[in-house]
Amino acid sequence: MTRTSEYNFAYLDEQTKRMIRRAILKGLAIPGYQVPFASREMPMPYGWGTGGVQVSAAVLTPDDRFKVIDQGADDTTNAVSIRSFFEHTAGVATTTATAEATVIQTRHRIPELPLREGQVLVYQVPIPEPLRFLEPRESETRKMHSLEEYGLMHVKLYEDISRHGHIATSYAYPVKVEGRYVMDPSPIPKFDNPKLGDCPAVQLFGAGREQRIYALPPYTQVVSLDFEDHPFEASKADHPCGLCGSDSSYLDEVIIDDAGGRMFVCSDTDYCDARQAQGHRGKDAA
């Protein structure tokens, strides 16, 4: 425990962690409700997931195994730096395997492998308020939430259809939680929205700059908003993964050579690697 002698466990002091845990518990008690909390300065800039980092710091224990993904990948600069931050400040074990992780911090994705009971998924949230883009006044959006006045959410979807012929919102697609609060699921692709609901894991959302925490306890009902004649669709690129051949995972389109050659690969690198290790091969696999 030499490392933790330099820092308090997981960087934050115990009083701050207690304050954040209280916000998390309140969030779990009122699924989808944005709980204000006193966000602390973290040794990384906003936009690097300081909200998620504070939530992770408050829930991590020495026995946890920690995974960080950014757009599905474990090896981006952002993911690597957050993982090493907790290796240094908490001394926790880390992993890239979704199945082995007990706490997973994520930016922009939900892992493909179904989560299980006992796991905690921590989302980094840039803008927690789903009504923000049409109603900038915080006093008014707070009232809309408290009075369940959510017509404005559908105005946004209406505008989408009138402009594009279909609901063009493909990230941060708004959901209604347990028939009560409308929630921004963070900028995950709408492909991931069905995984939000009825999930065995605990899902926690942290917005650092905006100082909000919200949560989905296990097995919560989460419904993506839509119109009767324009129903929600969890769409993805209509291809199998070039490396592992999966036809059900969310894909990134990557450029593979100077000639503009492209291929579609799983955005969840752990999922793709595991499938390849099991012998699955896509058409572009070496």
Add this chain to the structure above:
Amino acid sequence: MTPLLSVQGVSKRYGTHIGCADVSFDLWPGEVMGIVGESGSGKSTLLNCMAGHLVPDTGAVVFDTRADGPRDTVTMSEPERRMLSRTDWAFVHQHARDGLRMGVSAGGNVGERLMAVGARHYGDIRDKATDWLARVEIDAARIDDRPSTFSGGMQQRLQIARNLVTGPRLIFMDEPTGGLDVSVQARLLDLLRGLVRDMGLSAIIVTHDLAVVRLLADRLMVMKSGHVVEAGLTDQVLDDPQHAYTQLLVSSVLQV
């Protein structure tokens, strides 16, 4: 018959300054009430007290609700009052930008109240929006344009469509023709008169413009310094004013 709206002893002070004092009247279904006076006469304070934007110090504003009959809207819960204000009530602001979402298309502006009360069929919402644009004489081809690209008169007509789409029974109007050119005003007044008559709307119109009430209002209240100084049938009050202040108003000495 039950009045649609019964205003009972409504007073509102700002410190020692009187906003409006002990105002009472009944508005009957299908009736249009005009409230005239100079700026500072208390007519806007009274309107905002009736529409739930201001809380009166004393008095009751009793509305004959569809579900539960007469209810005091001053003491009802805020969710109930807000529900009323997007279903059975409408409020037309003097400045259209106060009553419109300038970043949302004309169709979205008209559709918002429908969606607020649970409409979830895009095609139906769009059909209703198209129909209402036509009723306020806005070309259906403009349905996806933002109101910022509209003229002042069009913006005001869009605000009216956005308010009337849910079939309210009572419409509050605050200087609805203020700031518009005279020719634009005339067209808007004709449109309003037609809509009020066709829909059997009840309305309360606050204005300093006697031409507006002459055209639209069945009855008239004249306010000065927070008090109602004269009330009666519009033609009677305008053609044979009894109170000295009304006589001044009518002789257009005070007309702004």
